[in-house]
Amino acid sequence: MAPRSAGPAMLPALLALAVLLPAVGAAPGGGARGLKGASNHRYAEGDRIEMFANKVGPYYNPSETYQYYSFAFCPPPSDKRVFKPEDLGEVLEGDRLVTTKYEIQFLVDIPEQELCQKDLSDADVAKFRKAVKEDYYYQMYFDDLPIWGLFGRPETTPGTKYYLYTHTHFDIAYNGDRVIGVNVSTDPNKAVDITSVGHVTLPFTYSVKWHQTELTFDRRLEKYSKYSVVPEHLEIHWFSIINSCVTVLLLTGFLATILMRVLKNDFMKYTKDDEMGDDQEESGWKYLHGDVFRFPRPLSLFCAMLGTGTQILVIAIFIFVLAVFDVFYPYNRGALLTACVVLYALTSGISGYVAASWYKTMGGTSWVPNIILTCALFLGPLLCLFSFLNTVAIAYGSTQALPFGTICVIIVIWALVTFPLTVIGGIAGKNSKSEFHAPCRTTKYPREIPPLPWYRQTLAQMAMAGFLPFSAIYIELYYIFSSIWGHKLYVIWSILSIVFVILVIVTAFITVALTYFQLAVEDHRWWWRSFLCGGSTGAFIFVYCFYFYFQRSTMSGFMQTSFFFGYMGVVCYAFFLMLGSVGFRASLMFVRHIYRAIKCE
Structure with a gap:
């Protein structure tokens, strides 16, 4: 982290972030802004409670979402169509909450009532027909409680027919003066056959029924646990934990019994060689002492990757701490994405500090390009990918396309917070007095590396290094993917935190083992190798993405495919940088230890 002396300089950036984040919102479609946010959730009988429509989209393509009124539902007059202000995370998730014509009053039952008589053109009917065919859903919010419904239903016998639901019933539970729950249902008898019709006028109707419940307000989100991965699959998660723990124990046992015994024999052998003089043939890792602490090249790139990976590791730790304290409770809209953006900016x-301090320690002199590279190493690819995906979303007319105002706010956050803090951290790192303490002197010319078999090469070792950590998290990955790219909720953060700790431990252990094997065959190029081996789990996760997309999901279409592989590529890249920094630091501790324990001349 940046040193304390940088604190005053960071203050303006932090204040700018605090001012900008609550103001982020979207007003697509020319809608008005300024609607007040959630109330204290207390109502008197007869108080009107606003129903907000959010978005629609095909059920199996979670990224392909559109504005609710992009379909010919019953919109309120343009002067009364108000978009609810949203936080940054909500906008990034594609939420666009807008007022509706539903007139719902607290504790007032409404029998069947007409919402509007809608004159549907041929194009409107064709659009609804396509939506029913592709299982489109809509999402609304009532008193900050999410509700979902389907556009209609297809029937395949006899023939293929498509029915559009025109009546919606809201069943609302209350306790005292508060709303506890809401369910939406449709009347199949009022479904209209739109298989072959063109221009048609349809009545859209709704009804409301209130009923009392004993459930308290602080427990009203409990029912959404049935949408999570917890109830029927909890034993599988514990099996995953046990499997991962066994992996860690086996790996630890391997290091403790085999590797340490080999090291002990090496120490005895090298001690005996020293006592017998210099007539012995030089072989093994001891005789790399003049090269093992030779700094890697390109130095600036290595330090930038190490600094960025360290930052991502810190962000992950903060995310898990917040999750364990229940900050990301079910349907806390956009909280996770907001936390990621804020933490990335503030960390x-x-x-900057880690990259610059290592760069100076290793003898680098061009620290300005190093800081710029550190700034662009992760955000550069992310910006390029975002530009492409946002263009795709704009072409599709999707709510996943960020409004211009939100893009401007993100740019301002980068300009006033992210970039200045990186530069401040870099200056602090450049001016730090840290030195590289190597137990051996480095020779002027590098030692020749003997020919190595294929299984000692970088790619083969990366494959070995990534397999064990990936196997430790494989079971949990399916549920995480089902939550991110589906409609399930992931709420067992405590288990995920344990899996993350196991992932870090296994990555460190396997990288240390492979580093020893590399040094034992007199290959002193362990710096980059340890980083690549540690981060190789990210490549395994990306390969798993193909398996999940084509075998375990029903996602389809160019937009969904682009978003899935694009953003998962960025996530896997972040894993590569984070675990690569873990692998390097573990290997550095190991290498320092073994060379400190022997006599090197």
Whole structure:
């Protein structure tokens, strides 16, 4: 992290972030802004409670979402169509909450009532027909409680027919003066056959029924646990934990019994060689002492990757701490994405400090290009990918396309917070007095590396290094993917935190083992190798993405495919940088230890 002396300089950036984030919102479609946010959730009988429509989209393509009124539902007059202000995370998730014509009053039952008589053109009917065919759903919010419904239903016998639901019933539970729950249902008898019709006028109707419940307000989100991965699959998660723990124990046992015994024999052998003089043939890792602490090249790239990976590791730790304290409770809209953006901005000084301090320690002199590279190493690819995906979303007319105002706010956050903190951290790292303490002197010319078999090469070792950590998290990955790219909720953060700790431990252990095997065959190029081996789990996760997309999901279409592989590629890249920094640091501790334990001349 940035040193204390940088604190006053960071203050303006932090204040700018605090001012900008609550103001982020979207007003697509020319809608008005300024609607007040959630109330205290207390109502008197007869008080009107606003129903907000959010978005629609095909059920199996979670990224392909559109504005609710992009379909010919019953919109309120343009002067009364108000978009609810949203936080940054909500906008990034594609939420666009807008007022509706539903007139719902607290504790007032409404029999069947007409919402509007809608004159549907041929194009409107064709659009609804396509939506029913592709299982489109809509999402609304009532008193900050999410509700979902389907556009209609297809029937395949006899023939293929498509029915559009025109009546919606809201069943609302209350306790005292508060709303506890809401369910939406449709009347199949009022479904209209739109298989072959063109221009048609349809009545859209709704009804409301209130009923009392004993459930308290603080427990009203409990029912959404049935949408999570917990109830029927909890034993599988514990099996995953046990499997991962066994992996860690086996790996630890391997290091403790085999590797340490080999090291002990090496220490005895090298001690005996020293006592017998210099007539012995030089072989083994001891005789790399003049090269093992030779700094890697390109130095600036290595330090930038190490700094960025360290920052991502810190962000992950903060995310898990917040999750364990139940910050990301079910349907806390956009909380996770907001936390990621804020934490990335506020921890930028860490990447700058780590990269610059290592760069100076290793003898680098061009620290300005190093800081710029650190700034662009992760955000550069992310910006390029975002530009492409946002263009795709705009072409599709999707709510996943960020409004211009939101893009401007993100740019301002980068300009006033992320970039300045990275520079401040870099300056602090450049001016730090840290030195590289190597137990051996480095020779002027590098030692020749003997020919190595294929299984000692970088790619083969990366495959070995990534397999064990990936196997430790494989079972949990399916549920995480089902939550991110589906409609399930992931709420067992405590288990995920344990899996993350196991992932870090296994990555460190396997990288240390492979580093020893590399040094034992007199290959002193362990710096980059340890980083690549540690981060190789990210490549395994990306390969798993193909399996999940084509075998375990029903996602389809160019937009969904682009979003899935694009953003998962960025996530896997972040894993590569994070675990690569873990692998390097573990290997560095190991290498320092073994060379400190022997006599090197």
